[in-house]
Amino acid sequence: ETGVTQTPRHLVMGMTNKKSLKCEQHLGHNAMYWYKQSAKKPLELMFVYSLEERVENNSVPSRFSPECPNSSHLFLHLHTLQPEDSALYLCASSQEGNSRSYNEQFFGPGTRLTVL
Amino acid sequence: RKEVEQDPGPFNVPEGATVAFNCTYSNSASQSFFWYRQDCRKEPKLLMSVYSSGNEDGRFTAQLNRASQYISLLIRDSKLSDSATYLCVILYSSASKIIFGSGTRLSIRP
Numbered sequence: 001e002t003g004v005t006q007t008p009r010h011l012v013m014g015m016t017n018k019k020s021l022k023c024e025q026h027l028g029h030n031a032m033y034w035y036k037q038s039a040k041k042p043l044e045l046m047f048v049y050s051l052e053e054r055v056e057n058n059s060v061p062s063r064f065s066p067e068c069p070n071s072s073h074l075f076l077h078l079h080t081l082q083p084e085d086s087a088l089y090l091c092a093s094s095q096e097g098n099s100r101s102y103n104e105q106f107f108g109p110g111t112r113l114t115v116l
Numbered sequence: 117r118k119e120v121e122q123d124p125g126p127f128n129v130p131e132g133a134t135v136a137f138n139c140t141y142s143n144s145a146s147q148s149f150f151w152y153r154q155d156c157r158k159e160p161k162l163l164m165s166v167y168s169s170g171n172e173d174g175r176f177t178a179q180l181n182r183a184s185q186y187i188s189l190l191i192r193d194s195k196l197s198d199s200a201t202y203l204c205v206i207l208y209s210s211a212s213k214i215i216f217g218s219g220t221r222l223s224i225r226p
Contacts, residue, residue: 033214042120043160043203043216090159104150107159 002026004108006091012114015081021111023074023091032074033105034066035090043090049074050096081115088112119143120206122217129194130225136190137220139204148207149180149187153200154219160203163189191222199224 004025013019025032031050035043048055049068063085067075074091092105122139129135149166164171166178166187177190187204201219208214 035216040218042218045214045216048214104162104165105160107161109159 004091004093004106006089006108006111008111009109010112010114012116013078013081014116015083017081018077018079020078021076021089021091021113023076023108025072025074025091025093025106025108027093027095027106029093029095029106030071031094031096032068032071033092033094034064034074034076035092035107037088037090037110039087047076078113081113083115086114120204120215120217122202122204122220124218124220126221126223128223128225131194131196133194133224134190134192135194135222136188137202137222138186138188139217139220140186141204141206141215142185143206143208144182144185145208146185146206149178150205150207151176151178151187151189152203152205152216154203155200160216163202194222194224196224196226198222 007022033048034046036046037043046057046060047066063080065077088110090110091108094103094105120141123137127135151163152160153163154160164173164176164178166180168180170179175192179188191198199222201221203219204217206215
């Protein structure tokens with residue numbers, strides 16, 4: 001495996017379901033990210049785990065819950081989603097320096113989520 | 117005013133042409149600047165970083181104008197394979213401040 005992988009690639013779920021998106025990076029990076037990409041909108045940064053610290057993004061609804069058990073794995077737990085949450089969810093990783101300067105992000109292929 | 121603004125295009129130019137587009141940003145605390153490329157139904161990939169002095173990578177030239185708060189991307193001798201959406205990315209010193217532009221669509225015709 002190389003780069004950043006995401007599973008599943010496609011997910012259809014009802015509003016009452018609970019599901020999880022998984023991301024794994026094989027690049028030895030120390031920061032991982034979740035992004036949301038909706039049609040005709042820019043990528044929106046949802047969560048960052050950097051140097052083993054989670055950086056909150058207060059604008060993300062609590063129905064999205066990230067988990068980062070180690071530097072190689074990142075999950076996004078989903079529950080009671082709304083149809084407007086349908087989007088492409090992209091995971092990315094990067095190698096951050098001590099000065100917290102942010103470098104090239106490598107993206108996974110994304111999970112195309114549809115909420116019915 | 118949006119933090120990062122790009123002309124959405126589409127720019128439709130013939131093969132071999134030179135095309136340029138800009139990305140403006142509103143926050144002068146911006147630290148780092150990048151151009152990413154996203155092909156249809158694919159993930160974004162880094163095209164090039166943008167340095168204060170300007171930088172070139174083959175047919176691609178990126179420039180930063182801090183005074184006017186914009187970055188630019190110039191593509192010379194465009195190829196069919198350059199057709200994609202080009203995203204500008206602005207990073208701030210804070211971990212949660214990574215802003216993507218909405219992208220400029222470029223279509224190169226034979």
